[in-house]
Amino acid sequence: MSNSATELLVSACIQLLQAYAPFDQMEAESLRFLAERVKLAHYPKGALILASEMGVARTLHIVQRGQVRVRRSGGSSSAESASITLGPGSCFSIGALMAQRESSSAYIARDDVFCYELPAEDFFSLTQKSTVFNLFCTQYIAGLLRQSQQQLQLQFAQRAAEQKTMNSPLARVITRDPVSVAPETPVRQVVELMASRHLGSMVVVDSGQQPVGIFTLSDVLKRIVLPGASLDQAIEAVMSPQPRTLPLAANAHDAALAMAMHRVRHVLAVDEGGRLKGVVSERDLFKLQGAGLRQIRHAIDSATSVEVLRHAREDVRQLSLTMLAEGVGGQEITQFISTLNDTVTRRIIELNLDRHDLYGIDWAWLSFGSEGRDEQTFTTDQDNGIVYICTDIMDREQTQLRFLEFARDVNEDLDKCGFPLCKGNIMASNPDLCLTLEEWDERFAQWVRTPDPLALLNATIFFDFRPLYGRFNLAHRMRLSLLRQTQGNPLFLRMLAQNALSVAPPLGRIRDFVTDADPGHPGTIDLKKYGVRLFTDAARLFALANQVEATNTVARLKRSSALMNISSDEVAASVEGFNFIQILRLRHQHFEQEHGRSGDNLVRPDELNEIERRILKEAFRQARKLQARLKLDYQV
Incomplete structure (x- = not known):
């Protein structure tokens, strides 16, 4: 082939690749290196392009034209296992090439497919030559995560919508049949009916059951009691005319918007003929929205009983589910769960301090394990302890007994709130985990000096400690002491x-x-x-x-x-x-x-x-x- 023809093919390859990532950002010299070394291969419809049985991957494939179906090698041919389709610009076998292994998936031509193919030797040369391409390959997992994020969101979005229901039509929001009166009904009769039915409002309808007005409890004070109006007059004289209505197909978001725009607390749901079918109140929407972060924090901070805190824990789980549906990352969600669980724990500690006299003692409540790492998930038990200062004038045994009684109550209340008691007894009510600062330092030092299997196991649990309540400086002193001990002990680090x-x-x-x-x-x-x-x-x-x-x-x-x-x-x-x-x-x-x-x-x-x-x-x-x-x- 002449040099001019070769240059034409290289230029065409470069032009096509520049429409796709990462080639659109690749250095010109590196992109030319790639274009000069790829070969264009054709695969007819149904052809197997790459599979595990072909051995260790030797080629990077870049789809030039057509579509490639991906399925797990040896897996079923169900729609789910064959749900991935790669189009022009897509690369495959990167993971297999970098690991020098066989492909774990099978790649099949869905129609006539043309692929640019780069030999493994040139692939590794390109990763050394091009910073952009190297970054693309090393962050391969991040690219896959972006694809996965959409699927995860789809799986949780429906569940979140079902539980949150602000997208629900008003037909599903309405919980009972509407109660209404005619315009000529006396006020006295309307008020008596509202009281007997425990209603906050009364809708006034015409002969065709179409709303013409609404009368609320607040109207009783403003329009009847304060002016001294007669209870025998017709309700149409004191009702609010032209009430806000929405069709049954409208959703709760529409109702909330109408209330906000028109400064009303009730919206009436009507059918296609304009006939009354139900009443949606501001309180109904508040229940549908569920507890947000601010409401949860307020409920926890103001809780006066364990029962309130138990419900708050359920709200934490529901809000975490919503975060999953919105595509929030794993680190953010686990830290969110841990932070609100911390808040619940602190409130339980505060409630129990009212019943235990620990005044005048410097102490801190410690968390260990996943809570100590800010990485709690939906399923977690208790891992906690206490560190305190015992001065010369204090009785060591009596002081510890006071802390143990206090810790026992806190552990039991945490259990009631959904934090199960630790089966391994890693709890502050365990005398071995309710220690003075000096005792904790000595225990850590012993584990570091003698790294036997039990000491190493303890290190994986207790070295991830974090203070939740009390004198945080005590935990900081524990951390500095621990780091001094580990820094000078290569044997411990090796073990x-x-x-x-x-x-x-x-x-x-x-x-x-x-x-x-x-x-x-x-x-x-x-x-x-x-x-x-x-x-x-x-x-x-x-x-x-x-x-x-x-x-x-x-x-x-x-x-x-x-x-x-x-x-x-x-x-x-x-x-x-x-x-x-x-x-x-x-x-x-x-x-x-x-x-x-x-x-x-x-x-x-x-x-x-x-x-x-x-x-x-x-x-x-x-x-x-x-x-x-x-x-x-x-x-x-």
């Missing part, structure tokens, strides 16, 4: 790394996932033990080794990475993987609780759609990268 590596990502060489780790639950993956833990263990070790005070996993990863020369792109990929696993846990726990079960972390990969499976695999690969760094840094 902690070994403990973190004792659980591997559940990825198989032949199958996509390893689901037989727990014989009692075949076909499932525990996303807490084999998912979240992989990230939290690594982040904890990074923080302890680099004197980072944060307890939140994402904050630990980000702050530690800056001190460890880990690229921001690599950290972002790890964070995306961690957050996606958290989203899957939240969704699964919600579905479990919807069906009357307590909610666990056991997810069946076979029940995930194709996009979710791909992202979950990428998330586990990010965890594997973190573990690879632990192996390298600590020679485990």
Whole structure:
């Protein structure tokens, strides 16, 4: 082929690719490098382009024309497993190429397909040459997450709408048949009818049942009592004429807007003929909207009983579900849940302080585990303790007994509010977890000096502590003491790394996932033990080794990475993987609780759609990268 013809093909390739990401942002020299090395391949309709049985992926495919159907290799041909379609500009086999493995999905031509194909050797050269392309590949999981976000939102949007119901038509909002009177009805009779039926308003209708006016309880005072008007006059003389009406098909949002615009508290629902079918009040809409953040916080802060706080906890869950439906990320939702749970705990502590005399003692209530990391989900139990100062003039035993009695009441009230008592007795009412500052320091020091299996287990729970109430400076002193001890003890850090590596990502060489780790639950993956833990263990070790005070996993990863020369792109990929696993846990726990079960972390990969499976695999690969760094840094 002549040089002019070759240049024409290269130019055509560049022009086409520049219409799609990431090629539209790619450096000119790198884009030409790509265009000069790809070959155009044709696949007829139904042809298998790439599959696991073809062995290790050797080529990057870029769809030039046509559509490619994606399904999980070895999976069913159901609509869900074959729900992904790739069009022009789409790349595939990036994950398989970067991992030097076979593709976990099958790619089939839906019609005549033309693909630009780049050999693996040139693919890796391009990742070195082009910063834009390298970023695109390393953030592959983030791209998949954007696709998944839409599916997650669709799954939760309907549930949220059903429970929130502000989109519901007025026909569903109306809870009882309307009560009405004729214009000539005496006021006395109307007031008596309102009192006997417990009505806040009375609609006045004509002979055709069309509303002509409305009379409310506030009108009784303003138009009857204060002016001294006769109760024998007709209601039409004191009613508000031309009431606001909406058709039954209008929704609650329309009613709320009408009330706001016209400064009224009632809207009348009418049928197509204008006949009265129901009354919607401002109070009805308030109930439909459910509790918002401000209402929940106010309810918690002003609560005078555990029963009120228990209802507030239910509101927290409902609001979290709405956040899922709106596409809020896993980190934000778990922190939101943790923050409001903190508020409930603080209010319970305040209520119990009225019954226990702890005046004059410096102390703090500590949270451990997921609450200490600001990472609580829908299913969580109690993990808490107390730190206090015992001066020379105080009786150590009597002081601890006072705290234990107080903690026992707090733990019981937390249980009533939906925070189950910890089966492992990791609670402040346990004398081993109600200690002076010096005792906590000595306990931490002992675990660091002698990192046996029990000490390492304790480290994974108690080193993620955070103060919730009281003297926060005591927890800060505990943190500084702990970091001083871990900084000078490489043996402890190495043993902690070994403990973190004792659980591997559940990825198989032949199958996509390893689901037989727990014989009692075949076909499932525990996303807490084999998912979240992989990230939290690594982040904890990074923080302890680099004197980072944060307890939140994402904050630990980000702050530690800056001190460890880990690229921001690599950290972002790890964070995306961690957050996606958290989203899957939240969704699964919600579905479990919807069906009357307590909610666990056991997810069946076979029940995930194709996009979710791909992202979950990428998330586990990010965890594997973190573990690879632990192996390298600590020679485990």
